Amino acid sequence: MTVRPIQGGRYSGIAILFHWTIAALVLVNLWIGLIGGSMPAHKAIGITVLVLTLGRIGWRLGHRPPPLPSGTPGWERMAAHATHLLFYILLIVLPLSGWAMVSGEKRYPLDWFALFPIPYLPIPPSLAHLGHEAHELLGFAMLGLVALHVAAALRHHFLLRDGVLSRMLPGPRAAR
């Protein structure tokens, strides 16, 4: 079987692992949040996303992503960079707002899948409401950004056919 070369190279294996682990956890958490499912699991998953995102950003600072295909118009480059930057911001601020909300309310103890306790943030009860509002708003912002991002990925794959989706998929030649 021949492997088609991907113009501009691939993401590293670690970047791909971070991307898909965090993406899966975010999708599960959006789902739980919107249907009002298991909140202990929602909180533990959210804190996991926060910790993984800090690790991911650390990795990203030392490993530049592959360049976009050379013919990519300037506005598309800007749109891609803005979307990705906004994702990193949301991946930190969204879990933090949830953590702030439950820390201010102090209604239920926080733990990580019943394995160990998670401390409350030093948030006064008067700010719990703000955390709650922010969490809802940021949750919907995340939902919108995911929709845009997935639409862009599918456009690259099916319309432009430029290998941009493939370079974020696990494959035999992921760089280290």
Ligand code: HEM
């Ligand atoms: C990837 C991270 C997260 C995502 C995508 C997410 C998303 C959401 C969404 C979409 C909702 C429903 C909002 C609404 O319609 O009212 C929600 C609710 C909630 N989230 Fe999160 N969340 C995340 C992290 C967290 C964290 C870290 C905590 C706490 C430690 C948390 C605690 C809560 C709580 C308690 C609610 C219910 C709020 C209510 O009573 O209405 N979330 N979340």
Ligand code: HEM
């Ligand atoms: C659901 C939560 C998701 C989040 C939070 C997310 C976040 C991100 C971020 C932050 C990047 C930029 C990586 C970097 O260069 O630093 C990225 C890249 C990428 N994502 Fe996602 N993603 C999600 C889901 C998806 C899905 C479902 C797909 C495919 C259908 C996808 C396809 C891609 C592709 C192809 C790239 C590489 C773009 C490029 O080469 O410029 N993502 N994603």
